[in-house]
Amino acid sequence: MSEYILAKASQLNFYINIPLYHNIKDDTYVLYKPTGIMLGDMRISEGMHPHELFIKQSDKLTGLQEAQKGFNKQLENYVKSSDPAKVKETLVAVVDETLAEPRSGSLEGVSDTVGIFVSDYSRESGVINSLIDLSSKDYSSTMHSINVMALALKYSFHMNFSSAEAKLLGLCGLLHDVGKTKINNEILSAPRKLTDEEFAEMKSHTILGYKILIACKFNSKEIAACALDHHEKIDGSGYPNGKTRISQLPQIIGLIDCYEALTNDTRPYRTAMDAYNALNQIILKDVVSGKYNKNLYTNLIKSLGNL
Ligand SMILES: [Fe+2]
Ligand SMILES: [Fe+2]
Structure with a gap:
């Protein structure tokens, strides 16, 4: 080579x-x-x-780190000058390129990226709302991760989390599916229901993500915990471990993840739902049956209130 x-x-x-x-x-x-x-x-x-x-x-890795710094500087300028289209374009580029090289030394670089969105100038500009694009045509894993991050930030702002807490939850959202970068692309984009074997591989993105993130030098173990537990349900019906005791941040990310997937999923065998139907039909059913925490659900609805 x-x-x-x-x-x-x-x-x-x-x-x-x-x-x-x-x-x-x-x-x-x-x-x-x-x-x-x-x-x-x-x-x-x-x-x-x-x-x-x-x-x-x-x-390669050092190059990506230099590029991340450059992208972040550019992103900060676009947020300051309130240019939502450029913000989105730059954000997609930096996340795309980081997820193409998902390992310790590269993933930490998006910490500064999320930091830009919890700054005062970002909060004032309302840039988060423009990121939450409910009719995205260019839907991809990158877009899903960005949308979950944006919804997590909106949730944090609604709950009056500190900037540090908001940044952490945003980062948890952005990286929750990083394990999917190790899953066969045919399985990820299969335009049909997966076989049992394929679904088992798909589920492993939680453990794979955890392993990738635990090796990174983040200040918090919650980021890796969100990758591992975002598909767990408090009634024990989730995966990969069927846990019933799930810490707060993975529960929030799990709920937001489900909402985002329902409202944005453009896979051919399932069409996207509007926000009202997603929240009041599918997700509410899961709250009533004990899969999701009721308070978190109520807070999510309120945080989406001014979309
Ligand atoms: Fe996931
Ligand atoms: Fe996800």
């Missing part, structure tokens, strides 16, 4: 310490951008850069 890999076009302009290489023939690469400067600075004197630029395989 070559030591060099194609650099992602979306990350190119954020690299500072990562050198870029140009492929001149077969397996011959020459340095194009040295460390310490940005491509943008070079292009002023050299014109357009080659169509394809490469980085060393060993620089």
Whole structure:
């Protein structure tokens, strides 16, 4: 395998310490951008850069970390200037690229991303409401994670959580399904009901997510707990362990996750429901039968009140 890999076009302009290489023939690469400067600075004197630029395989994680910083700075500016379309575009890019490389050293980078949304300027701009797009056409795992994060932040603001608590719940929402990055894509996007075997594999995204997140350097164990327990139900009917004692944050994320999936699921065999039907038919039934905590359900409805 070559030591060099194609650099992602979306990350190119954020690299500072990562050198870029140009492929001149077969397996011959020459340095194009040295460390310490940005491509943008070079292009002023050299014109357009080659169509394809490469980085060393060993620089991949550091490159992603530099790109995350760049994306976060951009995101902060878009939030400050109240540009919802750009906010969404940048957020999708940073989450997409982080989830493509889900491991310790990369996942921690989205902590700053969520931090931007709990800042005062974000709360004032109402940017969270514009993120909760109930008729998303480009629905994907990334969009689902972003929507769950946005709903979790809205819930936190409604409950008057501190900024630190809101950031934690937002991060729990954004990363709750990170284990799905390890599940076969055919199973994730199967336009039909899954076989028992496939469903068993799908369920394992909880344990896989927990393992990924426990290896990360987050300040809280709740982030990994949310990945593990967000499909558990308090009557013991959930998975992967059939727990009845579930801590608060995984219960909140589980409820929001269910609401988001019902209102946004565009898989061909199931159509999306409107918010009213999701809350009053499906989810209420599960509250009455003892799967979800009634207080959390009531709080969720109230937090959605001004959507
Ligand atoms: Fe899940
Ligand atoms: Fe989910």
